[in-house]
Amino acid sequence: MKYLFIVNPAAGKGNRQKDIISSVEKYFSKTEKEYEIYITSAAGDAEKKSKSVAQTGEKITVFACGGEGTVFEVLNGIVGFDNVSLGVIPCGSANDFLKFFKDSTPFSSIEEQIEGSAVPTDIIKANDYYCLNGCSVGMDAMVARDMSIFKRWHGVSGSMAYKLAVLKNFFGKIGVSIKLSVDGGVPQNKNCLFAVIANGPYYGGGYKSAPDAKPFDGKLDFTEVETISKLKVPKFLSLYEKGLHSSLDYATLSRCQSMEFTADTPVPVNLDGEIIESKHMKFQIVKGGVNFVLPHSIYENVKKSLNVFDFT
Numbered sequence: 559m560k561y562l563f564i565v566n567p568a569a570g571k572g573n574r575q576k577d578i579i580s581s582v583e584k585y586f587s588k589t590e591k592e593y594e595i596y597i598t599s600a601a602g603d604a605e606k607k608s609k610s611v612a613q614t615g616e617k618i619t620v621f622a623c624g625g626e627g628t629v630f631e632v633l634n635g636i637v638g639f640d641n642v643s644l645g646v647i648p649c650g651s652a653n654d655f656l657k658f659f660k661d662s663t664p665f666s667s668i669e670e671q672i673e674g675s676a677v678p679t680d681i682i683k684a685n686d687y688y689c690l691n692g693c694s695v696g697m698d699a700m701v702a703r704d705m706s707i708f709k710r711w712h713g714v715s716g717s718m719a720y721k722l723a724v725l726k727n728f729f730g731k732i733g734v735s736i737k738l739s740v741d742g743g744v745p746q747n748k749n750c751l752f753a754v755i756a757n758g759p760y761y762g763g764g765y766k767s768a769p770d771a772k773p774f775d776g777k778l779d780f781t782e783v784e785t786i787s788k789l790k791v792p793k794f795l796s797l798y799e800k801g802l803h804s805s806l807d808y809a810t811l812s813r814c815q816s817m818e819f820t821a822d823t824p825v826p827v828n829l830d831g832e833i834i835e836s837k838h839m840k841f842q843i844v845k846g847g848v849n850f851v852l853p854h855s856i857y858e859n860v861k862k863s864l865n866v867f868d869f870t
Contacts, residue, residue: 559591559592559619560594560611560616560619561591561592561594561618561672562594562596562618562620563578563579563594563596563621563647564596564598564603564604564607564608564620564621564622565595565596565597566598566604566622566623566624566625566628566649567597569627569628569649569650574649575649578623578647578649578666578668579595581668582595584668598624598628603631604622604624604631605631605635606635608620608631608632608636608642609635609636611642612636612639612641612642613639615641616641617641618641618642618643619642619643619645619676620632620636620642620643620645621646621647621851622645622646622647623647623649624649624650625649625650625652625653625831626650626652626654626830626831626832627650627831628650629644629655629690630829630831632644633681633689633690634688636848637681637688637844637847637848642849643848643849644676644848644849644850644851645674645850645851646665646850646851647665647666647668647671648665648666650716652716652717652762652763652764652831654691654692654760654761654762654763655691655758655760657758657759657764658758658759658760658771658772659860664853664854664855664856667853670854670855670856671851671853673853673854674851674852674853674854674856674857675857676849676850676852677849677850677860678774678845678847678848678849678850679773679848679850680757680773680774680775680776680778680843680844680846680847681757681844681847682755682778682842682843682844683840683842683843683844684827684839684841685836687829688847688848689829690758690848690850691756691757691758691761691830692755692756692758692761692767693755693756693828693829693830693841694752694754694761694767694827695734695750695752695753695819695825695826695827695828695839696734696750696753696825697727697732697733697734697751697752698752698754698762698828699752699825699826699827699828699833700723700727701720701723701724701762702723702762702826702831702833703723703826703828704722704727705720705723705762705763706719706833707723708723715763716763716764717763718763720762720763720764720765724795728788728791732751732785732788732791733749733750734750734821734825735747735749735821735822736748736750736753736819736820736821736825737819737820737821738750738753738817738819739819740812740814740816740818741814741815741816741817745818745820748782748784749784749785750783750784750785751784751785751786751791752783753781753782753783753817753819754780754781755778755780755814755817756778756780758771759771759779759801761831764799765795765799766798766799766801767781768780768781768801769811770811770813774860776843776845776846777813777815777843778814778815778816778817778841778842778843779813780811780817781803781809783798783803783808783809784809786808794806794809816841816842816843817840817841817842818841819839820837821836821837821838822837823837824836824837827839
């Protein structure tokens, strides 16, 4: 087994990368295991590097040391290669996917990670892209676009960046008109504040959009929120952040295998925090699409608490 650590020096304002590199070097200095540290220098580097090692056919674990963007690139580089496992060592501002595991501290421990276990984990196929955590269209995608700008500001956390982006968009046009189809059903005309397709419960710096989502159960969680008056938005967001929006008559939560939308003009689409514009997108579950490394203690806890997957 080989280990590759792909480090994004810009993630999370660059505050944790030196410590991660130091911890990696210290751990492997005491073993004979083979490892490499690769530091990215441009967008797309993480995908290219991870794909190049995946294509060798050797058994390897690639650790994405960064935020959602780094994980997104590494995932898209290794999908389809059974010889590769994906690990995440967080140093971004949000790291929302890891919030599913309650205490994500073990993900920062090199020893826990190396002694952990890789388990088949669901992912989302979004046209030609792959996502680990969640995707959205509508105001949320616009917010995600602006969030990436705000979180570069000094002293601004991921959660604060999200709130600032919401405020900015609040004073513009909210909602998006799309035709939406779930599980291949007849497309319906929708005016959505946003529509979210989720593999994990959290996104946007800690908003609990899909309270019941589990990344091992072979299903996607779909949250649709109708466009509402701006006066209702603050109250809605206070409930949405805590995952308490299911009782609202303009919010619909369901489970599905796929969701598809079309729009007359390109609209922003959020793919694990990466923003593209498209007139059409199909999101579908890929069951067990990636071997995801769970740190040792988290693996043991998940094995006990989840009955939706056979970890043996």
